[in-house]
Amino acid sequence: MIRVGLAGTGSMGLTHAQAYATIPGVVVAAVLDIDRDRAVQLAATVGAHPYSDLDAMLEAEKLDVVDCCLPTAQHRITVERAAQYGCHVICEKPLTLTVADGQAMIAATRAAGTQLLVGQVVRFFPEFQRIASALREGRIGTPVSLTMLRQGSSPGGSRSWYLDETQSGGIFLDMMIHDFDWALHHLGPAERVYARLVQRFEPRAFTQGMATIRHTSGALSQITGTWGHPGPFTTMVELAGDGGLLQHNSSESTPIILYAETAPREPGDVPLPDLSVTNPYRVELAHFVDVLAGRAESLVRPEEALAALSLALSARASAATNQAQVVEVVAA
Amino acid sequence: MTAPIRCAILSSAHVHTAAYADALRQVPNAALAAIWDDNADRGRAFADHYNVPFLADLRAPAAWDEFDAVVITSENSRHAALCLEACRAGKHVLCEKPLATTNEDAAAMVAAADTAGVVLATAFPMRHSLPAIAVKRTISDGGIGEVLAVRSTNHGKMPPGWFRDPALAGGGAVMDHTVHVVDLLRWYLEDEPVEVYAEISNGFHHIAVDDAAFLTITFRSGVVVTLDPSWSRPASFPMWGDLTLEIAGTKGTVGLDAFGQKVVRYPAENAPSEWLGYGADADLALITDFVAAVRERRAPAATGRDGARALAVALAAYASAKSGQPEVIVP
Ligand SMILES: NC(=O)c1ccc[n+]([C@@H]2O[C@H](COP(=O)([O-])OP(=O)(O)OC[C@H]3O[C@@H](n4cnc5c(N)ncnc54)[C@H](O)[C@@H]3O)[C@@H](O)[C@H]2O)c1
Numbered sequence: 006m007i008r009v010g011l012a013g014t015g016s017m018g019l020t021h022a023q024a025y026a027t028i029p030g031v032v033v034a035a036v037l038d039i040d041r042d043r044a045v046q047l048a049a050t051v052g053a054h055p056y057s058d059l060d061a062m063l064e065a066e067k068l069d070v071v072d073c074c075l076p077t078a079q080h081r082i083t084v085e086r087a088a089q090y091g092c093h094v095i096c097e098k099p100l101t102l103t104v105a106d107g108q109a110m111i112a113a114t115r116a117a118g119t120q121l122l123v124g125q126v127v128r129f130f131p132e133f134q135r136i137a138s139a140l141r142e143g144r145i146g147t148p149v150s151l152t153m154l155r156q157g158s159s160p161g162g163s164r165s166w167y168l169d170e171t172q173s174g175g176i177f178l179d180m181m182i183h184d185f186d187w188a189l190h191h192l193g194p195a196e197r198v199y200a201r202l203v204q205r206f207e208p209r210a211f212t213q214g215m216a217t218i219r220h221t222s223g224a225l226s227q228i229t230g231t232w233g234h235p236g237p238f239t240t241m242v243e244l245a246g247d248g249g250l251l252q253h254n255s256s257e258s259t260p261i262i263l264y265a266e267t268a269p270r271e272p273g274d275v276p277l278p279d280l281s282v283t284n285p286y287r288v289e290l291a292h293f294v295d296v297l298a299g300r301a302e303s304l305v306r307p308e309e310a311l312a313a314l315s316l317a318l319s320a321r322a323s324a325a326t327n328q329a330q331v332v333e334v335v336a337a
Numbered sequence: 338m339t340a341p342i343r344c345a346i347l348s349s350a351h352v353h354t355a356a357y358a359d360a361l362r363q364v365p366n367a368a369l370a371a372i373w374d375d376n377a378d379r380g381r382a383f384a385d386h387y388n389v390p391f392l393a394d395l396r397a398p399a400a401w402d403e404f405d406a407v408v409i410t411s412e413n414s415r416h417a418a419l420c421l422e423a424c425r426a427g428k429h430v431l432c433e434k435p436l437a438t439t440n441e442d443a444a445a446m447v448a449a450a451d452t453a454g455v456v457l458a459t460a461f462p463m464r465h466s467l468p469a470i471a472v473k474r475t476i477s478d479g480g481i482g483e484v485l486a487v488r489s490t491n492h493g494k495m496p497p498g499w500f501r502d503p504a505l506a507g508g509g510a511v512m513d514h515t516v517h518v519v520d521l522l523r524w525y526l527e528d529e530p531v532e533v534y535a536e537i538s539n540g541f542h543h544i545a546v547d548d549a550a551f552l553t554i555t556f557r558s559g560v561v562v563t564l565d566p567s568w569s570r571p572a573s574f575p576m577w578g579d580l581t582l583e584i585a586g587t588k589g590t591v592g593l594d595a596f597g598q599k600v601v602r603y604p605a606e607n608a609p610s611e612w613l614g615y616g617a618d619a620d621l622a623l624i625t626d627f628v629a630a631v632r633e634r635r636a637p638a639a640t641g642r643d644g645a646r647a648l649a650v651a652l653a654a655y656a657s658a659k660s661g662q663p664e665v666i667v668p
Pocket of ligand 1: 012013014015016017018037038039040043057074075076077079097098099124126163164179275
C-alpha cells in the first residue's frame with residue numbers, strides 16, 4: 006500500500022483526495038494544511054492524520070510520497086523537504102516560479118533517488134490524448150500550426166493569491182502552462198515566443214494572456230488563456246497539419262447536458278473543466294501510482310515540466326517588454 | 338427614372354468576380370455594361386456568359402465611354418495600374434481587397450481618386466454581413482463595455498492559380514486574409530492598429546507563399562488582437578473557410594461566427610459533408626452600397642483609405658515575420 010501525505014486541502018487537495026479514494030493500492034495517510042481546521046476536516050473524511058506543519062508530518066508518518074497541492078510559492082520547499090525524507094513527490098503544476106527553483110527541485114529528488122511527478126494534467130485529458138494518438142498515427146501528416154484556448158472565471162475570494170504574480174506566476178505560469186507543456190511535448194522545443202497580456206480589475210477582473218510560439222521544427226503555436234471569461238469553462242484545441250486538421254472544442258463536445266436549478270457557484274472558485282464523465286485528475290494520479298509501484302514510466306518527465314516553466318517565463322518576459330524572446334534550453 | 342450606373346468589370350482573374358457580376362445584375366439602379374480582361378479567352382467566356390460586350394483594348398479612348406464605374410477584380414498587384422487608369426478617365430472604382438500589394442501603390446490609388454473626384458471603394462463585404470452588423474451594434478450600444486482583447490480567425494482553403502504567385506498576389510495567406518478582420522475591427526473599435534507581430538510558414542502546401550500564420554495586432558487604445566489567417570482548411574472542410582471573432586470587454590464577451598448561419602448536408606455517397614449557408618448575401622449589399630455611393634456622391638462603407646489601412650497591417654506583418662520582432666504599422 007502506497008502511503009500518501011497530502012499537502013494542501015484547497016481545490017486541488019480535495020480533487021486529489023477524491024481521486025485517491027477510487028485508486029487501488031494507495032491510501033492517504035496524512036493531510037497537511039496550514040489551516041488546521043481544514044486539515045482536520047479532510048483527514049476525518051479520508052481516515053488520515055491531520056497536520057499543520059510539514060516537518061511534523063514527515064517526521065511522524067512513514068510516507069512513500071508527498072502530494073504537493075499547496076500554492077505554487079510553497080512547491081520548492083515542500084519538494085525539497087519531502088526528498089530529504091526519502092519521499093517521492095507528486096507536485097501540482099506549475100513546477101515552481103523560477104527556473105533556478107525548478108532545477109533545485111529536480112536536483113533534490115535526483116540526489117534522494119526519488120521520483121518527481123508533475124501534475125501536467127492536460128496530458129491525461131481524454132480529448133487531448135485522442136488528438137495525440139491521431140497525430141502519432143499520422144492522421145494529419147506533419148503538424149504545422151496549433152491553436153489552444155483555455156478560458157474560465159477569474160479565481161478570487163480566498164484564492165486571490167492566483168492574481169498575485171509573485172505567488173502564482175500570473176496567467177502564463179499558472180494557467181497557460183498546461184498548454185505550453187502540451188505544445189512542447191507534441192511539437193518539440195520552442196525557439197522563440199512573443200506574448201501580450203491584457204489585464205483589468207475594474208469593473209470586473211479580466212486577464213487574458215496571448216502567446217505565439219515558433220518551435221525549432223518550424224511548427225507554430227498560438228495559445229490564449231483567459232481568467233474572467235463570462236461563459237462556462239472552455240478549452241479549444243486545433244492541430245493542423247499538411248495532411249489534415251484535428252479540432253476539439255469543449256463547448257461542442259457535451260456527452261451529457263443537464264439543465265437544473267442548481268446553487269450558484271461559490272464566488273472565487275478555481276475554474277475547472279467539467280469532470281463529470283471522465284476525471285483526468287484520477288487518470289493522472291492512477292498513472293503516478295503505477296509509476297511509483299514500478300509498473301510504468303512517467304508520461305511527464307520533470308525536465309519537461311521545467312521546459313514548460315521556462316517557456317512560460319519567456320512568454321511573461323515578452324509580455325512585459327513587448328519583444329519576442331528567445332526561449333533558452335534549460336539544463337535540468 | 339434615373340439612368341442606371343453602368344459598371345464594367347476589369348479582369349475576371351479573381352474568384353469573386355462572378356459574385357459581383359451577379360450582384361450588378363440584381364441591384365436596381367445598376368447595370369453590368371462590359372468586361373475587360375488581359376486574358377482574352379477568359380474575358381470572352383465571361384462576357385458571353387453575362388451577355389455583355391468584351392473590351393479587348395482598354396487603351397482605345399472610346400472603350401471608356403460605355404460605363405460610369407469599374408469593379409477591379411484582377412490579380413492583386415495589378416489593381417493599382419487599373420485603378421489609376423480608371424481615375425484618369427473619371428470613373429468610380431470598386432476594388433477587390435487587398436487594395437494593392439504595396440503601401441506606395443495604395444497611396445497612389447487613394448490620391449488619384451481624390452484628384453479625380455471619384456468614389457474609390459474597397460470590397461470589404463464583411464461590413465455588410467448581418468451577423469457582423471449585429472456585433473457592431475452590440476459594441477456601440479455598450480453591450481460588452483470597453484473592448485479589451487479579441488481572438489479572431491479568417492481561415493481558408495488553399496486558393497487556386499495566381500494566389501500562390503508572390504509577384505501577382507503580393508504574398509499568401511497573410512496578404513489574402515488579414516485585411517477582412519482588420520477592417521472589421523477598425524470599424525468596430527473606431528481605432529487604428531499600430532503594431533503587429535507575425536510568425537509565418539508555408540508548411541501546409543509547401544508553396545512559394547505563406548499559407549500558415551499567427552498575427553498579434555495591437556491597437557492604439559491597447560486592445561490586443563490575435564488572428565489566424567491561414568489557408569489551413571483541408572480540401573474536405575465543409576465550407577471554404579470561416580471568419581470568427583471573440584471580443585472580450587469590461588462587461589462581457591461577444592462572439593461572431595460570420596458564416597454560422599448554415600445547414601449541414603451529409604451526402605449519400607462516401608464524400609465530405611457540406612455546410613450550406615443561408616445568411617443574407619453580403620456581396621449584393623456591397624454592390625448596392627457602392628452604386629448608392631456613386632449616385633449620391635458619398636463615401637462608401639469602406640473607402641480606399643480603409644483598404645490602404647488594412648493593407649498596411651498585412652505588409653507590417655511580413656516585415657515582422659522577417660525581423661522576428663513586432664513592427665510598427667506604416668503609414
Ligand atoms: N492541475 C490543475 O488543473 C490545477 C488546478 C488548480 C490549481 N492547481 C495548482 O495546485 C496548487 C494549489 O492550488 P489550489 O487551487 O488547490 O489552491 P487553494 O488556495 O485552493 O488551496 C491551497 C491550500 O493550501 C493551504 N496552504 C497555504 N499555504 C500553506 C502552507 N505554507 N502550508 C500548508 N498549507 C498551506 C491553504 O490553507 C489552502 O487550503 C497550485 O500550485 C495551483 O497552481 C492545479
